[in-house]
Amino acid sequence: MAMKSKVLIVGGTGYLGKRLVKASLAQGHETYVLHREEIGVDIEKVQMLLSFKQQGAHLVIGSFNDHQSLVKVVKLVDVVICAISGVHIRSHQILLQLKLVDAIKEAGNVKRFLPSEFGTDPARMENAMEPGRVTFEDKMVVRRAIEEAGIPFTYISANCFAGYFLGGLCQPGFILPSREQVRLLGDGNQKAIYVDEDDIATYSIKTIDDPRTLNKTVYIRPPQNILSQREVVQIWEKLIGKELLKSSISEQEFLAIMKEQVGLTHYYHVCYEGCLANFEIGDGAEEASKLYPEVKYTTVE
Ligand code: NDP
DSSP, X not given: OXXXXXXXEESTTSTTHHHHHHHHXXXXXXXXXXXXXXXXXXXXXXXXXXXXXXXXXXXXXXXXXXXXXXXHHHTTOSEEEEOOOEETTTEEOGGGHHHHXXXXXXXXXXXXXXXXXXXXXXXXXXXXXTTTHHHHHHHHHHHHHHHHTTOOBEEEEOOEEHXXXXXXXXXXXXXXXXXXXXXXXXXXXXXXXXXXXXXXXXXXXXXXXXXXXXXXXXXXXXXXXXXXXXHHHHHHHHHHTSOOEEEEEXXXXXXXXXXXXXXXXXXXXXXXXXXXXXXXXXXXXXXXXXXXXXXXXXXXX
Protein backbone atom coordinates (compact mmCIF):
# COMPACT_ATOMS: atom_id res chain seq x y z
CA MET A 1 0.00 0.00 0.00
CA ALA A 2 1.18 3.53 -0.79
CA MET A 3 2.68 5.48 2.10
CA LYS A 4 0.34 7.96 3.69
CA SER A 5 1.32 11.57 3.17
CA LYS A 6 2.84 13.59 5.95
CA VAL A 7 0.57 16.49 6.74
CA LEU A 8 1.16 19.99 8.09
CA ILE A 9 -1.86 21.73 9.60
CA VAL A 10 -1.62 25.51 9.76
CA GLY A 11 -4.23 27.07 12.05
CA GLY A 12 -4.49 23.79 13.95
CA THR A 13 -5.60 25.55 17.10
CA GLY A 14 -8.70 26.95 15.41
CA TYR A 15 -12.34 25.88 15.44
CA LEU A 16 -11.95 23.75 12.32
CA GLY A 17 -8.17 23.31 12.54
CA LYS A 18 -8.24 21.27 15.74
CA ARG A 19 -10.62 18.84 14.06
CA LEU A 20 -8.32 18.56 11.06
CA VAL A 21 -5.46 17.62 13.41
CA LYS A 22 -7.66 14.96 15.03
CA ALA A 23 -8.83 13.56 11.68
CA SER A 24 -5.32 13.49 10.24
CA LEU A 25 -4.03 11.52 13.22
CA ALA A 26 -7.08 9.23 13.16
CA GLN A 27 -6.48 8.41 9.50
CA GLY A 28 -2.89 7.46 10.26
CA HIS A 29 -1.01 10.41 8.80
CA GLU A 30 2.17 11.66 10.36
CA THR A 31 0.83 15.03 11.43
CA TYR A 32 2.69 18.29 12.01
CA VAL A 33 1.00 21.28 13.62
CA LEU A 34 2.33 24.78 13.16
CA HIS A 35 2.85 26.51 16.45
CA ARG A 36 3.47 30.19 16.16
CA GLU A 37 5.64 32.04 18.61
CA GLU A 38 3.14 34.89 18.79
CA ILE A 39 0.93 32.57 20.86
CA GLY A 40 2.28 34.41 23.94
CA VAL A 41 0.56 33.40 27.16
CA ASP A 42 -2.61 31.94 25.68
CA ILE A 43 -2.72 29.02 28.08
CA GLU A 44 -5.71 27.30 26.46
CA LYS A 45 -3.91 27.16 23.11
CA VAL A 46 -0.72 25.90 24.68
CA GLN A 47 -2.70 23.13 26.39
CA MET A 48 -4.38 22.26 23.12
CA LEU A 49 -1.00 22.04 21.37
CA LEU A 50 0.34 19.83 24.14
CA SER A 51 -2.66 17.55 23.85
CA PHE A 52 -1.97 17.21 20.11
CA LYS A 53 1.58 16.22 20.99
CA GLN A 54 0.30 13.60 23.44
CA GLN A 55 -1.85 12.19 20.67
CA GLY A 56 1.19 11.82 18.43
CA ALA A 57 1.41 15.07 16.46
CA HIS A 58 4.68 16.93 15.97
CA LEU A 59 4.65 20.59 16.96
CA VAL A 60 6.73 22.77 14.66
CA ILE A 61 7.53 26.42 15.14
CA GLY A 62 7.03 28.91 12.35
CA SER A 63 5.68 32.37 11.78
CA PHE A 64 3.93 34.18 8.97
CA ASN A 65 6.38 37.00 9.70
CA ASP A 66 9.39 34.79 8.93
CA HIS A 67 9.40 33.34 5.41
CA GLN A 68 12.31 30.95 6.00
CA SER A 69 10.63 29.49 9.09
CA LEU A 70 7.61 28.62 6.93
CA VAL A 71 9.79 27.13 4.16
CA LYS A 72 11.51 24.97 6.75
CA VAL A 73 8.31 23.46 8.13
CA VAL A 74 6.75 23.02 4.71
CA LYS A 75 9.79 20.97 3.67
CA LEU A 76 8.99 18.42 6.38
CA VAL A 77 5.71 17.29 4.79
CA ASP A 78 3.92 16.25 1.60
CA VAL A 79 0.61 17.98 2.19
CA VAL A 80 -0.23 21.36 3.70
CA ILE A 81 -3.71 22.15 5.00
CA CYS A 82 -4.46 25.67 6.13
CA ALA A 83 -7.41 26.49 8.36
CA ILE A 84 -6.46 30.05 9.18
CA SER A 85 -9.29 32.24 10.39
CA GLY A 86 -11.78 33.67 7.96
CA VAL A 87 -14.87 34.70 9.88
CA HIS A 88 -15.33 38.36 10.64
CA ILE A 89 -17.00 37.79 14.01
CA ARG A 90 -13.73 36.07 15.06
CA SER A 91 -10.84 37.09 12.82
CA HIS A 92 -10.23 37.25 9.07
CA GLN A 93 -6.69 36.45 7.94
CA ILE A 94 -7.29 34.77 4.60
CA LEU A 95 -4.76 36.87 2.67
CA LEU A 96 -1.96 35.95 5.07
CA GLN A 97 -1.99 32.66 3.19
CA LEU A 98 -0.19 34.37 0.31
CA LYS A 99 2.90 34.07 2.49
CA LEU A 100 2.28 30.38 2.89
CA VAL A 101 1.85 30.03 -0.88
CA ASP A 102 5.26 31.72 -1.34
CA ALA A 103 6.81 29.29 1.14
CA ILE A 104 5.23 26.25 -0.55
CA LYS A 105 6.44 27.50 -3.92
CA GLU A 106 10.00 27.92 -2.67
CA ALA A 107 10.03 24.60 -0.81
CA GLY A 108 8.92 22.86 -4.01
CA ASN A 109 8.06 19.50 -2.38
CA VAL A 110 4.35 19.83 -1.60
CA LYS A 111 2.08 17.37 -3.39
CA ARG A 112 -1.19 18.92 -2.26
CA PHE A 113 -2.31 22.17 -0.66
CA LEU A 114 -5.75 22.70 0.87
CA PRO A 115 -6.17 26.43 1.52
CA SER A 116 -8.52 27.82 4.14
CA GLU A 117 -11.83 27.61 2.30
CA PHE A 118 -14.34 25.20 3.88
CA GLY A 119 -17.44 27.22 3.02
CA THR A 120 -19.37 28.50 0.03
CA ASP A 121 -17.45 27.98 -3.22
CA PRO A 122 -15.96 31.46 -3.80
CA ALA A 123 -15.73 30.83 -7.55
CA ARG A 124 -19.53 30.86 -7.68
CA MET A 125 -19.87 34.12 -5.74
CA GLU A 126 -18.77 36.73 -8.30
CA ASN A 127 -22.01 38.63 -7.74
CA ALA A 128 -21.96 38.41 -3.94
CA MET A 129 -23.07 41.49 -2.06
CA GLU A 130 -21.09 43.96 -0.04
CA PRO A 131 -19.80 43.78 2.61
CA GLY A 132 -19.67 39.97 2.63
CA ARG A 133 -18.03 39.59 -0.75
CA VAL A 134 -14.59 40.21 0.77
CA THR A 135 -14.56 36.62 2.06
CA PHE A 136 -14.98 35.24 -1.45
CA GLU A 137 -12.68 37.80 -3.08
CA ASP A 138 -9.85 37.07 -0.66
CA LYS A 139 -10.26 33.31 -1.10
CA MET A 140 -10.12 33.80 -4.89
CA VAL A 141 -6.92 35.88 -4.57
CA VAL A 142 -5.37 32.93 -2.73
CA ARG A 143 -6.64 30.48 -5.37
CA ARG A 144 -5.07 32.52 -8.16
CA ALA A 145 -1.73 32.63 -6.33
CA ILE A 146 -1.83 28.84 -5.83
CA GLU A 147 -2.64 28.18 -9.45
CA GLU A 148 -0.07 30.67 -10.77
CA ALA A 149 2.59 29.01 -8.62
CA GLY A 150 1.59 25.62 -10.06
CA ILE A 151 0.90 24.16 -6.61
CA PRO A 152 -1.33 21.03 -6.67
CA PHE A 153 -4.50 21.78 -4.74
CA THR A 154 -7.89 20.63 -3.51
CA TYR A 155 -10.55 23.18 -2.59
CA ILE A 156 -13.04 22.01 -0.01
CA SER A 157 -16.49 23.55 -0.21
CA ALA A 158 -17.98 22.47 3.09
CA ASN A 159 -21.22 24.44 2.94
CA CYS A 160 -22.68 25.40 6.36
CA PHE A 161 -20.81 24.48 9.51
CA ALA A 162 -23.52 22.74 11.50
CA GLY A 163 -22.56 24.46 14.74
CA TYR A 164 -23.16 27.95 13.41
CA PHE A 165 -26.20 27.27 11.26
CA LEU A 166 -28.14 24.39 12.77
CA GLY A 167 -27.80 25.09 16.47
CA GLY A 168 -29.89 28.23 16.12
CA LEU A 169 -32.31 26.79 13.55
CA CYS A 170 -30.62 28.83 10.79
CA GLN A 171 -31.24 32.18 12.50
CA PRO A 172 -28.23 34.49 12.40
CA GLY A 173 -26.98 35.38 15.86
CA PHE A 174 -28.34 32.21 17.48
CA ILE A 175 -26.45 29.00 18.10
CA LEU A 176 -28.90 27.34 20.47
CA PRO A 177 -32.42 26.33 19.40
CA SER A 178 -35.42 27.92 21.06
CA ARG A 179 -38.19 25.67 22.37
CA GLU A 180 -40.72 28.46 21.89
CA GLN A 181 -40.28 30.34 18.62
CA VAL A 182 -38.38 30.73 15.39
CA ARG A 183 -38.03 33.42 12.74
CA LEU A 184 -38.05 32.05 9.24
CA LEU A 185 -35.86 33.76 6.66
CA GLY A 186 -38.36 34.58 3.94
CA ASP A 187 -40.57 31.56 3.33
CA GLY A 188 -37.91 29.30 4.87
CA ASN A 189 -38.01 27.03 1.86
CA GLN A 190 -34.56 27.52 0.28
CA LYS A 191 -32.41 24.45 0.65
CA ALA A 192 -29.05 24.73 2.37
CA ILE A 193 -26.46 22.08 3.26
CA TYR A 194 -25.29 21.47 6.82
CA VAL A 195 -22.15 19.56 7.67
CA ASP A 196 -20.86 18.51 11.06
CA GLU A 197 -17.44 20.07 11.59
CA ASP A 198 -15.76 16.75 12.47
CA ASP A 199 -17.15 15.30 9.25
CA ILE A 200 -15.72 18.23 7.29
CA ALA A 201 -12.32 17.36 8.74
CA THR A 202 -12.72 13.65 8.01
CA TYR A 203 -13.70 14.22 4.38
CA SER A 204 -10.94 16.82 3.91
CA ILE A 205 -8.25 14.43 5.10
CA LYS A 206 -9.69 11.68 2.86
CA THR A 207 -9.04 13.85 -0.22
CA ILE A 208 -5.36 14.49 0.29
CA ASP A 209 -3.96 11.24 -1.09
CA ASP A 210 -6.81 10.72 -3.54
CA PRO A 211 -5.91 11.26 -7.22
CA ARG A 212 -9.60 11.86 -8.00
CA THR A 213 -9.52 15.13 -6.07
CA LEU A 214 -6.27 16.54 -7.47
CA ASN A 215 -6.72 20.13 -8.67
CA LYS A 216 -10.44 19.96 -8.06
CA THR A 217 -13.12 21.42 -5.85
CA VAL A 218 -14.73 18.90 -3.53
CA TYR A 219 -18.22 19.83 -2.37
CA ILE A 220 -19.47 18.18 0.82
CA ARG A 221 -23.17 17.43 0.34
CA PRO A 222 -24.33 14.68 2.70
CA PRO A 223 -27.67 13.80 1.06
CA GLN A 224 -29.72 13.74 4.27
CA ASN A 225 -28.42 17.17 5.26
CA ILE A 226 -29.69 19.14 2.26
CA LEU A 227 -32.65 20.81 3.92
CA SER A 228 -34.59 24.04 4.06
CA GLN A 229 -34.93 26.03 7.26
CA ARG A 230 -38.54 24.79 7.55
CA GLU A 231 -37.35 21.19 7.34
CA VAL A 232 -34.71 21.84 9.99
CA VAL A 233 -37.38 23.36 12.26
CA GLN A 234 -39.66 20.35 11.64
CA ILE A 235 -36.89 17.99 12.76
CA TRP A 236 -36.45 20.01 15.94
CA GLU A 237 -40.20 20.12 16.57
CA LYS A 238 -40.36 16.36 16.22
CA LEU A 239 -37.44 15.95 18.65
CA ILE A 240 -38.98 18.16 21.34
CA GLY A 241 -42.55 17.06 20.62
CA LYS A 242 -43.81 20.61 20.28
CA GLU A 243 -44.59 23.12 17.54
CA LEU A 244 -42.73 26.43 17.58
CA LEU A 245 -44.40 29.77 17.12
CA LYS A 246 -43.28 30.99 13.67
CA SER A 247 -42.78 34.46 12.30
CA SER A 248 -40.92 35.48 9.20
CA ILE A 249 -38.45 38.16 8.18
CA SER A 250 -39.03 39.32 4.63
CA GLU A 251 -36.23 39.76 2.12
CA GLN A 252 -36.62 43.57 2.26
CA GLU A 253 -36.43 43.63 6.06
CA PHE A 254 -33.38 41.39 6.01
CA LEU A 255 -31.63 43.52 3.38
CA ALA A 256 -32.24 46.59 5.55
CA ILE A 257 -30.58 45.11 8.64
CA MET A 258 -27.85 43.39 6.65
CA LYS A 259 -25.74 46.45 5.88
CA GLU A 260 -22.24 46.44 7.40
CA GLN A 261 -22.44 42.82 8.50
CA VAL A 262 -20.35 40.33 6.56
CA GLY A 263 -21.94 37.29 8.18
CA LEU A 264 -25.49 38.43 7.44
CA THR A 265 -24.72 38.82 3.74
CA HIS A 266 -23.62 35.19 3.75
CA TYR A 267 -26.93 34.18 5.37
CA TYR A 268 -28.73 36.15 2.67
CA HIS A 269 -27.05 34.26 -0.16
CA VAL A 270 -27.60 30.92 1.56
CA CYS A 271 -31.11 31.32 2.95
CA TYR A 272 -32.86 33.70 0.54
CA GLU A 273 -31.02 32.84 -2.68
CA GLY A 274 -30.20 29.20 -1.98
CA CYS A 275 -26.65 29.58 -3.31
CA LEU A 276 -25.36 26.31 -1.83
CA ALA A 277 -27.80 23.84 -3.28
CA ASN A 278 -29.12 25.53 -6.45
CA PHE A 279 -26.50 24.10 -8.82
CA GLU A 280 -25.34 20.74 -10.09
CA ILE A 281 -21.78 19.73 -9.41
CA GLY A 282 -20.10 19.96 -12.80
CA ASP A 283 -16.78 19.07 -14.37
CA GLY A 284 -13.63 19.71 -12.39
CA ALA A 285 -15.39 18.94 -9.13
CA GLU A 286 -16.43 16.00 -6.97
CA GLU A 287 -18.86 15.35 -4.12
CA ALA A 288 -17.43 13.99 -0.89
CA SER A 289 -20.19 11.64 0.29
CA LYS A 290 -20.14 9.95 -3.13
CA LEU A 291 -16.34 9.64 -3.14
CA TYR A 292 -16.26 8.29 0.43
CA PRO A 293 -19.50 6.40 1.08
CA GLU A 294 -17.76 4.61 3.97
CA VAL A 295 -17.90 7.79 6.09
CA LYS A 296 -20.92 7.61 8.39
CA TYR A 297 -21.70 11.28 8.48
CA THR A 298 -23.69 12.99 11.22
CA THR A 299 -27.21 13.82 10.12
CA VAL A 300 -29.01 17.03 10.96
CA GLU A 301 -31.34 15.04 13.19
P1 NDP B 1 -10.46 30.33 13.67
O1 NDP B 1 -10.99 31.71 13.87
O2 NDP B 1 -10.84 29.31 14.66
O3 NDP B 1 -8.88 30.47 13.54
C1 NDP B 1 -8.07 29.46 12.93
C2 NDP B 1 -6.62 29.70 13.12
O4 NDP B 1 -6.17 30.92 12.55
C3 NDP B 1 -6.13 29.68 14.55
O5 NDP B 1 -5.47 28.45 14.74
C4 NDP B 1 -5.18 30.85 14.61
O6 NDP B 1 -3.92 30.51 15.16
C5 NDP B 1 -4.94 31.18 13.16
N1 NDP B 1 -4.51 32.57 12.99
C6 NDP B 1 -5.25 33.68 13.18
N2 NDP B 1 -4.47 34.76 12.97
C7 NDP B 1 -3.24 34.31 12.63
C8 NDP B 1 -2.01 34.92 12.30
N3 NDP B 1 -1.91 36.24 12.27
N4 NDP B 1 -0.96 34.12 12.02
C9 NDP B 1 -1.08 32.78 12.07
N5 NDP B 1 -2.21 32.15 12.39
C10 NDP B 1 -3.27 32.89 12.66
O7 NDP B 1 -10.88 29.82 12.19
P2 NDP B 1 -12.15 28.99 11.76
O8 NDP B 1 -11.94 27.57 12.10
O9 NDP B 1 -13.37 29.69 12.24
O10 NDP B 1 -12.12 29.16 10.17
C11 NDP B 1 -11.38 28.31 9.31
C12 NDP B 1 -11.96 28.40 7.89
O11 NDP B 1 -13.31 27.93 7.89
C13 NDP B 1 -12.00 29.79 7.28
O12 NDP B 1 -11.64 29.74 5.92
C14 NDP B 1 -13.44 30.22 7.41
O13 NDP B 1 -13.85 31.14 6.41
C15 NDP B 1 -14.17 28.89 7.27
N6 NDP B 1 -15.46 28.88 7.97
C16 NDP B 1 -16.57 28.39 7.34
C17 NDP B 1 -17.79 28.35 7.99
C18 NDP B 1 -18.97 27.76 7.31
O14 NDP B 1 -20.08 27.79 7.85
N7 NDP B 1 -18.81 27.19 6.14
C19 NDP B 1 -17.95 28.85 9.36
C20 NDP B 1 -16.71 29.27 9.97
C21 NDP B 1 -15.53 29.29 9.29
P3 NDP B 1 -3.53 30.83 16.70
O15 NDP B 1 -4.29 29.82 17.50
O16 NDP B 1 -2.07 30.61 16.75
O17 NDP B 1 -3.98 32.21 16.97
